[in-house]
Amino acid sequence: MDLLAGRYRLVEPLGQGGEGTVWRAHDELLRREVAVKQMRVPSGLAAGELAEYAGRALQEARAAGRLSHPSIVMIHDVVPHHGQPWIVMDLVPGTSLDKLLPLPSNRVAEIGLAVLDALDLAHRNGILHRDVKPANVLIGEDGRAMLADFGIAAPLGADPADSSGSPAYMAPERFRREPAGPPSDLWSLGATLYTAVEGRGPFHRDIPAAVLAAVLMHEPPPMMRATPGLARVILALLDKDPGRRPPAAAARHMLQSLLPPPVVVRPRRTGRLVLIGALTVGLGVAAGLAAWNLGAGGPDTPGRFTVMPDPCEALTSRQATELLGEGADRGEQDGGSCGWAQHRTNIALTVTYRLNPAEAGENQAARAFDGHRSGGGSESYALAQEAFTRAISEPGVTGTSVWFRQSNLIVEVAYRQSGAAPPDAAERSPTWQAATHAATLVSVGLG
Known part of the structure; x- marks a missing residue:
């Protein structure tokens, strides 16, 4: 040639x-x-x-x-x-994602974040990828994930009748000849991550017509290999209504929360070393998810929680161990509250749910949340529009409570340690770090 x-x-x-x-x-x-x-x-x-x-x-x-x-x-x-x-x-030494299936959930979350960053840049530049699938995700020899094959990319608002792409990874609105947008690429990302962790596509069928029907009308099979947190992210991205899919920012927060934060050892004035690296995740997830839920539901729609979730299911045993240490005991549900305690270190963690009637709509829940923010007897510090923290003022106790709202459910996560010295004024206390990390985990668990 x-x-x-x-x-x-x-x-x-x-x-x-x-x-x-x-x-x-x-x-x-x-x-x-x-x-x-x-x-x-x-x-x-x-x-x-x-x-x-x-x-x-x-x-x-x-x-x-x-x-x-x-x-x-x-x-x-x-x-x-x-x-x-x-x-x-570029010629990338390595292999494509479809040759490495299945992968563990934490690795899939890492790959998802890399592809999400690539898509976010493309979307901000007015470009849709239109063919996100495992074969177009390359894993380099250094383990880095890269999105390839922008060859059929198109400007935002391209002809909806253009069916370029792989049917099993094409968003349902593209088959319906509706305008494609960033949510269409995010749906394809969800299908790709589903395949990566489960080892099979969410809508795999033997004949093309069956694939189209599955994408348009069927839910994917239950996820067996994915952790609950990763499954929640993927299934949210695979919502058939593009308006209900989480935007890139919320998806990023959800995926980041599934990865262990870096461990940082910081010296205290007393000379003791306190391990706080695992507790340094802020409430970006809660804020991002709250904004997504509000944006999807609208101000006058009913709340999405018709019954109060079980607060004792707010954290898994592994998460409680991460927050409190080995040997943490879980108490019984008391109304909308449930607590965990580590008696060896005098640490207690409580999750409390306050449910506003779903039929009353989200405006009422927002007003109730504002009431909790302005009340409480001590100053609150905003983390986001729908999240704030407040120091716990009790004799002999150092603690922080984090409040956030998801739709019509108001959540308080309180972290207390008895007998601990007050933190240095120049530092955020370890209880603040722990409370915000716990609130992040609770928020992701609520979906």
Whole structure:
């Protein structure tokens, strides 16, 4: 074959899909290895239609080529050859995600965050990927996940009748010929993460018509390998109504909460070392999820909680151990409250739910939440519009309570330690760190 654009020599095919063939190639000018994608041109196009298709593909690929991010396989060049567009990209040593299935939940959450960052950058630049799937997520030799194949990317608001992509990973609104947007790519991300952790696609069927029906009308099979937290994120992304899917910011908070925070050892004035790194996660998840829930539900809609959740199920035993240490005891439910205690260190954690009637709507719940914020007898400190903290003022006790609202449910998470010295004024106390981390876990558990 002739050199593409006078410089790219094809070496061997690396893979083939519905949109074209990817080749290993050698850049004769810069003397480096690259990947080149030969776009598959629809059959039966007249000369004018072929020129229009090639021109549009070149324009869209060049737009995607302006995206530069560690989680994006960079596009270097787009060249026409014999009337077809060819896309020149980085050659990434490693393998695609579909060759590594299944993976553990924490690894899938890491991959999800990387792909989410790539999509967020594309969306902020007005570009949809339209073909997020395991085969287009590359895992480099260093373990880094990168989103590849922006070759069929399109501007926001592209023709909804364009069915480019892989049907099992295409959002239902695209089959309904509705306008695609960022939620469509996020749905595809959810399907990709489902496949990554479960080892099978959420809508796998043997014939294409059955795939389409499953995407449009069926729920995915129950997730057996995923942790409950990861399953909640994935199933939220797979909501068939794009308006109910979490936006990128909320999805990012949810995924980040599933990963262990870095451990930081900080010296105290007494000379003792206190391990607080595992308790340094703020309430970004609660704030992000609250904003998403409010945005999806609207100000005049009924609350989504019709019955009060069990506060004793707010934390798993592993999470309670992480927060309180080995040997923490869980008490019994007392109305809307449940507590955990570590008697060896005099630490207590309480989760309290206050349910406003669902039929009263979210306005009433918002007013009730504002009442708790302004009351309480001590100053509150805002974490977000729907979350605040308050120091617990009790004799011989150092503590913090975190309040947040999800729809019509108001949650208080209180963390107390008896006999502890008051923290330095220049530092946020360890009880604040622990309370906000506990509130994050409770918020994610509520979904």
